Amino acid sequence: MSKTVEKNSKFLISENGLEKTSPKKRLEVLKTYKIYIGGQFPRTESGRYYIATNNKGEQLANVCLSSRKDFRDAVVSARNAFKGWSARAAFNRGQILYRIAEMFEGRKAQFIEELVKQDASKAQAQKEVTLSIDRLIYYAGWCDKYQQIFGTVNPVASSHFNFSVPEPTGVVAAIAPQESSLIGLVSAIAPIIAGANTCVILASETKPLCAVSFAEVVNSSDVPGGVVNILTGKPSELFSQFASHMDVNAIVYCGNDELIQKEIQQKAAGNVKRVLAYQDVNWLSEKGQTPYYILDLQEIKTTWHPIENIGSGGGGY
C-alpha cells in the first residue's frame, strides 16, 4: 500500500507505512475480522487473508481467506450441533431467533457504520440494518408455525392414523448473496435455522465486514455453537467443496453465475444434495422473506400408526 488512504478508512497509513499519529489523538483499536466456527472465532487455519476494500479501492480490513479445511471443520461443527438444535422445542428456537434480533438491535450503529464503509449511503445502511433485524423477527415468528402450515393429517382409507410433518434437512451449506453485506446473509441464514437446520455460510467476498460482526451478534444470542458457522473468502475457491462434501445435506446458492450453479448441481449429485438456487432475488423487498424458504430445506416425514378396530361395527362414539 503506497498511497495515503483517506479519512474514511480505519487504516490511516502514510506513505512510509507508519501510522499517522498525533500526540493528542486517541489511537483507534482496530477489529480483527475472524471467521466463526463452532461458536468460536478462529483465524483461518490456512493463515491466508485478503484485503477488503471499498469501491474506491481503499483498504477496510484484512479478512480471513477461508480454506477447504476451514469449511470441513465448520461442517463437523454444524453436524455436531444439528442433533441438539433440531431437538429443541420450536418455541425455543423462536425465542433464540428473537434474541438474535434483540442483540442486533443494540448494535445497529456498528452495522450502519460498516455498511457505510462498504459504500452504502447512510439512509441505505439504516434501511438495510433495520430490515435485517425485522427479518429475524419475521422468521422468529415462523419457528413454531410453518409445521402447522406445511404439515398434514392424511385421511387414509385403511384403519391408520397418518400424518406428515416437515423436519429439517440437516446440515446446509450456503453461499450468501454477493451484492450485499448484511441483508442477503441474514435472509439466507434465518430460514435455514428457523427450520431447525444448522449451516455453514460463506459471506459476500467483496463486502465481508457485516458477516463477521453478525457472527458476534449470533454468538451472544443463546444460539448454540455450531448452529451458525460463518466463513469469509472466495466463492470461486470454495463452492465446489460446498457442493461435493458428503456430510452436507443441502446447498443454497444465492447468485447469478450460471456456470457455478451448474457445477454445484453436478457435484451435489454425489450424495443427492438438495440444491436451492435463488437467482435475482431482491432481498431488500418483501420477496426476500417467505415461509417457502423454510419449506425448501425441510423433509416431509409421514408416520403411520394403526387404529384399533374394536367397536368399528357400531361406530366409535
Add this chain to the structure above:
Amino acid sequence: MSTTAKKNKKVSSNSNGVAKLKFNTGWDYTAAPESKSHIKLKGRYDLFINGKFVKPSSGKYFETINPATEEPIAEIAEANIADVDKAVKAARNAYEKVWKKTRAAERAKYIFRLSRMIQERAREFAVIETIDGGKTIRESRDVDIPLAANHFFYYAGWADKLEYAFPGRVPSSLGVAGQIIPWNFPLLMAAWKIAPALATGNTVVLKPAETTPLTALKLAEIVQESGLPEGVVNIITGFGQTGADIVNHPDIDKIAFTGSTEVGKIIQKAVAGTNKKITLELGGKAANIIFEDAPLDQAVEGIINGIYFNQGHVCCAGSRLFVQESVYNIVLRKLKDRMETLIVGDPLDKNTDIGAINSKTQLNTINKYVSIGKKEGAEIYQSSCPIPDKGFFFRPTLFTNVAQSNRIAQEEIFGPVLAIQTFRTDEEVIEKANNTPYGLSAGVWTDKGSKIFNLTTKMRAGVVWANTYNKFDPTSPFGGYKESGFGREGGLHGLSAYLKV
C-alpha cells in the same frame, strides 16, 4: 382349521426343545390359479405417441417375458432419440394448445374417468401385472391395481383446488414432464407419476421399465378410449438409453424418476445447469426395529411383510431387522417358523405368497449379495420350501451375525433377503438405524406409545410405520431423506413436484 388338517399336522420339537408346528407337511394346497382367459393382449406393442400407437423409427422390438415361466408374452417397441423427440413434441403441443387451456374442473373429470376405467378392468390389469412382472396375483389384485385407480381418483379432485394447497401463492403448471418408472410396481408407479402431473396441468412422456411395460401400454389403451386430448399422455418403451434421451431432451420441464440411487445420481447430474425441475425417489435400506415389549406375533408378521412383500422388490422394504437382545431368540424362532409356511411359486396361484423374481438380472444380483453375505461371515438361513424348476425364483432368506459394516447391511439388495442385527438400548438402535446413506422408510414395533413417537421422530426417513409396515395410500406422501431422493409422491405434498409455487 378342519379336523383332518389337525390330524395331518405333525408336531415335533426344534433344537430349543420348543414344540414346533410343521406346516409344510400334510398341507397340500390345491392349485388355485387365476384365469388368464379374459385378458386381451396383442402380440406386439408400438409406442403411444399423440394418442396413437406408432411404430418405432428404429423398427426395433424387444420381448417382454413372464419371469415365472421364462416364456415370451409380447414384443415391445424400442424408442430411440427420434421417437423421444416425437413424444416430447406431441406433449408440448398438447400442453400449449389444449391442456393448459382446459378448465381445471374439466381436467379433473378426465382424470376421474381414467380412475373409473382402471377399476372396470382391474382384474385384467391384475393378471397382466402378474404375468409380466412375477408378483403374486393376490398382491396385484389387492394392492397394486386398486391403489393405482385410487391414486388417479385422489389427484383428480385436486385439479381445481390447487390454490388451497399453497397458502399465499398462485401455483402454475410446469409444462412437459418426463417420467421414468421402475419394474417393481409398474402400473402403480405409472399412476403415481401421471395422476399428479395431469391434475396440476402438465402433459407427460412416460417410460415404463423394459421388463414390465405391459400394464402401462394397457393404460395407454385406456387413455385412448377415455377421450383424453391427444398428446397429453405419451407412453414410450425402451431401455436405459430411452430414459437417458428423455432426461436429456431440451424441451422437457420436469423429470420425475423412481429407481436406483445409482441412476438417480446420474440423472441429477445430467439435469444440472438446465431449468428442469427434478424429483427422485430412489433406493432404501430400511430399519425395522422390534422392541422387547412389542406384540411379537404381530411384529413377526410385520417383518415378513416388510421384507418378503413383492419378493423384496420394494424400495422401502424392511431389509435391516433390529431385534432387542432380550427377545432375539424367540423372534428368530418365530420368524423362521413363519418363513417355513411361505409358499413360493406360480404368481398366478392365489395361494402363493412369494412370486417370481422380476428378471434374470435381478436374480443374479440377489445371488451375488447372498454370496457376499456368506463371505463376510454372516450366517444364512433359507426356507426349505420347494421352488419351481423353471422361471426366476428365490427362497425367503435371512442372515444373522450381521455386522453394521457388512455390505448386506449397507447396500440395497432388492430381493427377499433380510439382514438381522441386535441392540440393547434405544440410543443404540437409533444410531444404527440411521447409520446409512439412505433414508426412505423405517418400522418400529413396541407396545409403548411414547416410545413409538420417540423412535419415529428420531428416524431420518421419509415414511415411518409404527406397528405396521408397507402401507400405502394416495393421500399419504411418500419419499426419502438423504440419498433416497427428494420430493414427495402422494398427498398434498405430491402436488408441488409438478408446480411452480
